[in-house]
Amino acid sequence: MSQAAVxxxxxxxxxxxxxxxxxxxxxxxxxxxxxxxxxxxxxxxTTLLRIIATALNPTVGRLIWRGEDALRHRQTYLQNMLFLGxxxxxxxxxxPVENLQWWRRVHPDNTSxxxxxxxxxMGLRGYEDVPCYTLSAGQQRRAAxxxxxxxxxxxxxxxxxxxxxxKQGVAELEGLLVQHAERGGIxxxxxxxxxxxxxxxxxxxxxxxRVA
Amino acid sequence: xxxxxxxxxxxxxxxAFRNRGEIANPVIFFxxxxxxxxxxxxxxxxxxxxxxxxxxxxxxxxxxxxxxEGLFLSDYRDGTLEQLVISPQPLYLMVLAKILAHWLIxxxxxxxxxPVLGMMLxxxxxxxxxxxxGLLMGTAxxxxxxxxxxxxxxxxxxxxxxxxxIVMPLYMPVLIFGSSAVQRSVDGFSIEGPMAVMGxxxxxxxLISPFxxxxxxRVSMHG
Numbered sequence: 001m002s003q004a005a006v007x008x009x010x011x012x013x014x015x016x017x018x019x020x021x022x023x024x025x026x027x028x029x030x031x032x033x034x035x036x037x038x039x040x041x042x043x044x045x046t047t048l049l050r051i052i053a054t055a056l057n058p059t060v061g062r063l064i065w066r067g068e069d070a071l072r073h074r075q076t077y078l079q080n081m082l083f084l085g086x087x088x089x090x091x092x093x094x095x096p097v098e099n100l101q102w103w104r105r106v107h108p109d110n111t112s113x114x115x116x117x118x119x120x121x122m123g124l125r126g127y128e129d130v131p132c133y134t135l136s137a138g139q140q141r142r143a144a145x146x147x148x149x150x151x152x153x154x155x156x157x158x159x160x161x162x163x164x165x166x167k168q169g170v171a172e173l174e175g176l177l178v179q180h181a182e183r184g185g186i187x188x189x190x191x192x193x194x195x196x197x198x199x200x201x202x203x204x205x206x207x208x209x210r211v212a
Numbered sequence: 213x214x215x216x217x218x219x220x221x222x223x224x225x226x227x228a229f230r231n232r233g234e235i236a237n238p239v240i241f242f243x244x245x246x247x248x249x250x251x252x253x254x255x256x257x258x259x260x261x262x263x264x265x266x267x268x269x270x271x272x273x274x275x276x277x278x279x280x281e282g283l284f285l286s287d288y289r290d291g292t293l294e295q296l297v298i299s300p301q302p303l304y305l306m307v308l309a310k311i312l313a314h315w316l317i318x319x320x321x322x323x324x325x326x327p328v329l330g331m332m333l334x335x336x337x338x339x340x341x342x343x344x345x346g347l348l349m350g351t352a353x354x355x356x357x358x359x360x361x362x363x364x365x366x367x368x369x370x371x372x373x374x375x376x377x378i379v380m381p382l383y384m385p386v387l388i389f390g391s392s393a394v395q396r397s398v399d400g401f402s403i404e405g406p407m408a409v410m411g412x413x414x415x416x417x418x419l420i421s422p423f424x425x426x427x428x429x430r431v432s433m434h435g
Contacts, residue, residue: 055294055433056433078300079300086291087289090290091227092290102222106295106306131230
C-alpha cells in the first residue's frame with residue numbers, strides 16, 4: 001500500500017445468508033482518482049458502495065481513510081464523505097429546496113451557496129417550490145445531486161448517479177465529477193453506462209475482484 | 213450539534229402538516245372508538261363512569277401503537293434514514309428529535325382530546341386532572357418506547373405484528389399506573405404514587421430510548 005493512498009479498501013469481503021457476494025476487494029485511491037465499480041446485476045456493486053459509505057459493515061476487511069481505520073474513527077470519516085444511494089433520499093411531500101435545506105443542516109460541512117442558486121444550476125429553476133412527488137424521476141435525481149454542489153467532502157460515493165438523467169445532464173454531471181477530481185477529490189461511482197471521463201479507474205466485481 | 217436536532221424536528225413537523233390525513237388517523241381512531249362505547253355498551257352514566265379510566269387509557273395506548281409503526285418506515289423507504297445514519301451529527305439526537313416530533317403530532321393531540329372524550333364517558337370530575345397529567349407523561353413514554361420497537365422492525369417486510377409483540381409488554385406499566393391514577397382520584401385517594409411512578413418511567417425511557425433506538429437503527433440498516 002503506497003503512502004499517498006487517501007482511501008484504501010483492504011481485502012473487503014461480504015457474506016449474506018452464507019453466500020459470499022465478493023471477497024478480497026482491495027483498492028488504494030489517491031487524491032484525484034475516479035473509480036468506476038462495474039459488474040453484472042447482483043455482483044454486489046450497491047453493497048460495496050454501502051460498505052464504503054459505512055451504511056453496511058463488511059464481513060471481513062478494513063476501510064482506511066488517511067491512515068486510520070474509518071470504522072473506528074467514524075465521525076471524522078463521515079465528515080469527509082458524501083454518499084448518494086440508489087434511493088434519492090428525498091421526502092416526497094417536501095419541495096427540492098426544503099429537501100436540500102434539511103440535508104444541509106444534517107451534513108453541516110457545506111458552503112455558503114444559496115440553495116435556490118444551487119438548484120437552478122442543477123436545471124431545476126421554476127421547480128424549487130413544488131412537492132417532489134410532482135417531479136419526474138430525472139428531476140428528482142437532479143434534486144438529490146444538488147448536494148454535490150454544496151458539500152465540501154472530498155470523497156463522493158455515488159450509486160448509479162446517471163440513472164434517469166438526460167444526455168445533457170449526464171455530460172454536466174461528468175464535468176462536475178472531473179472538476180471535483182481535479183481539485184483533489186475522490187469519486188467512487190457505479191454505473192452501467194459508458195462514462196466519458198478520461199483516466200477513469202475500473203473495479204470489476206466478479207467472483208474474484210481485481211482492479212484493472 | 214443542536215443543528216441536526218432542530219432540522220429533523222422542523223422537517224418532521226412540516227411533513228406531518230403536509231400529510232394531515234395520515235397524522236389525524238390515530239386521533240380519529242381514538243375518537244371513534246370512544247364514541248362507540250356508550251352506543252355498544254350502555255348509555256347509563258354510572259356504569260360508563262366505572263369503565264371510563266380504563267377505556268380511555270387502552271384506546272390512547274392502541275392509538276399510539278398504531279402510529280408508532282410509521283415512525284421510521286417512510287424514512288427507510290425513501291432513503292433519508294440512510295442519510296441520517298451516515299450523517300456526522302450524533303444519531304441519538306436526531307432520533308430524539310424524531311420521537312419528540314412524533315409525540316407532538318400523536319401524543320399531544322390525544323392528551324388534549326382526552327378530557328372531551330372523558331365527558332362523553334361521564335368521567336367524574338376528580339378524574340380529569342390525573343387523566344390529562346398521566347396522558348401527558350404516558351404518551352411520551354409510549355412514543356419513546358415504541359421508537360425502539362419501530363427501529364428494530366423497520367427493515368422487516370411485515371414488521372407490524374412483531375412490533376406489537378415487542379412493545380406491548382413495555383407498554384403495560386404505563387397503562388396500569390396511568391389508569392389506576394385516574395381510578396384512585398375518582399375514588400378519592402391521592403394520586404402521588406402512580407404519578408411518581410409515571411414520572412420515573414418517563415425519566416428512565418428518556419434516558420435510555422434515544423441510545424437504544426439509535427443502536428437498533430444501526431442494526432436494522434446493517435442488516
